[in-house]
Amino acid sequence: MRSLHAKTLFITGASRGIGKAIALRAAHDGANVVVAAKTDQPHPRLPGTIHATAAEIEAAGGRALPLCVDVRDEEAVGVAVTRAAETFGGIDIVVNNASAISLTDTPATALKRYDLMMDINVRGTFAVTRACLPWLRRADNPHILTLSPPPSLDSAWYGPHVAYTLSKMGMSLCVLGWAEEFREEGIAANALWPCTLIATAALGMVGEAIPPGACRTPAIVAEAAWAILTRPARSCTGTFFLDEAVLREEGVDDFTPYAVEPGGRLWPDLFVGTPGGKAKAGSV
Template sequence: MENLGGKTLFISGGSRGIGRAIALRAARDGANVVLAAKTVTPHPKLPGTIEDAAAEVEAHGGRALPLQLDIRDDAAVTEAVRKAEDHFGGIDIVVNNASAISLTPTPDTEMKRFDLMMQVNMRGTFAVTRACLPALKKAANPHVLTLSPPPSLDPAWYGPHVAYTISKMGMSLCVLGWAEEFRSFGIAANALWPRTVIDTAALAMLGGAVQPKNCRTPQIVADAAHAILTRPAKDCSGNFFIDEEVLRAQGVEDFSGYAVDPSEPLLPDLFVASDS
């Protein structure tokens, strides 16, 4: 499959950042995009609403369905999936992008923040995929793509922020299980993670610990996602992809265009070895 024309993508957290970039890349092919996210009014620190993203999708040549959704609400997830199927006639691809982050050690991680990360990252990913599964079983080339890292038991990734790491590794373990569980249905289940830190509005939530000049843009993740989602599902499942590696396999050699500032060094993202 060369492009995503006519395919329907259900993207959680699609109003900004990486989710929005994946939506716009699919829109360029003429895809249908369900933008399932919480933001319907501008956030004081995080710009972008589902309506803004929907307008951009349509300006890029796609069709959009913005749906306000808190993926912690099971009934709301079920209803959003029903609306998506009614509107577009099915769902071909699920992109589990929504995520909550708090890079805090145990004493500084309030239980409400712990619960938020577990409910959004791990439970929400499970809930969205589960709700979309009946539609995926009917799709021609169904994919589930989750924005989570390669599974690891390296203590170095757990020590600084136990709760966040567990929540992200939980998403990855879902991918590991789904690749096996969904094999007989021909549904691909893969994960994708950036080689470097990505410049998104969420950086502002980290208190200036990372500067945009040391990041790449979300476009590199979107291009890598596109490359994965256009592969035959039956031949591409159970992988924990790194964006740069996916694009190298596509023949990309120069990544300078993805850098916010090509003259500045790039910071490796969490869960990725600096020499990988």
Template structure:
């Protein structure tokens, strides 16, 4: 199980889950392109494409920081081609970039709607469209999208319909592409956390209380690593949950992933969009 020599194109990735996935791959000796729009330090958000590249290099990988607004097709297309020409191809696309606003319809203006759907649903589709020609030439190609299992219950839509549409738009790409590109041997899967994950986005939405009830991004990175090492022709079209992936790989103790050490599993906050019949693990 190694990603040594593989090339990953990760949207977002200057911080949080995307960066954790990048660093985990780098520990294997992977090449990682970080395509994100944070070039200068943000007063409220940690990390830039350049600080991410430094972490990737320190972990043992090769990094390519690319300034890219995922909503701009010309920028995205250029970023994909720069990655392919630098590393000789692309093996893995990680659709990590996402925008969130947990607001109702009357509180969500069209600027917010366009931002979320432009980055989440449209950005995922566009990244796939430009990366897939390269993935078709790879030996074990994967697309991994950080999006939830498809669940059409009204409780996931009524409180924040615009955000839900944007996230499920990402999941619909997984559903469609897994079948569309099955003959090409491209694995297309989604990964979603059981609990809140301690990222800048969670802190912005839920404050310190949410951070204390979260797991670290490393649980998503470790689960993603397992998925990306699987044979692409044998593992596609799945909507996976982080700790279930790890449990199936033999992990039984998840306490090391608590953002606050010693936090009982019962005190961790569940994420959105989880099925009611999700099995417990650990």
């Protein structure tokens, strides 16, 4: 039976949203989850802390280790990975979920914001994966899963927000490279991206008026992540998965339970729907 029981997952950005949903799905199997995120104390605008998420993981049947980690800090990442491995006896899975977003054009993107996206999205993904590698090499079914889109050179995706698109495509190119680099070692490297907009706190901070009915819940991404992470690593690598396609492969054909408002008209996510991020209302 496929399960994440007793597996140790190191999940960045796990205090809320998609990262938290993946953590809770793994907890239902009895997994060990490292909640690696920056929010140690309540945030004035964003819900959730590493401690609150850890409590929910424990209540769901898993074991949790909340660690306050800024993925831009190499030393902090190294300390967190060491603590995780010492606490749970190793690390089986890395989920690169932490991400910064600013859907701004070039004149409106301050270099401070550009650096933030590059440092968290690309550098942070690289730093966390690199630090976890010694433990992944010892794991029975090691996986690296990065929340990033299928790579594309379609200029229409870049024009509206060059900096953000560069940072997300940078994450995807890491996946592309790692799949080849670690193929012989049997470490899987894959990416996962939602077909539709997902209702998260980060989406609310983008500043666009997005009706709730246009979104699905993070649970659909979590279920897709579970399906990927329970597959054999040696035969499941180098793929840029979309959540709905993964679940269809698993035999799911009713996606109504994942809708924020069942029957609502869903908007495709960035890099999936209409190029340039101008998603139009409509089923995906």
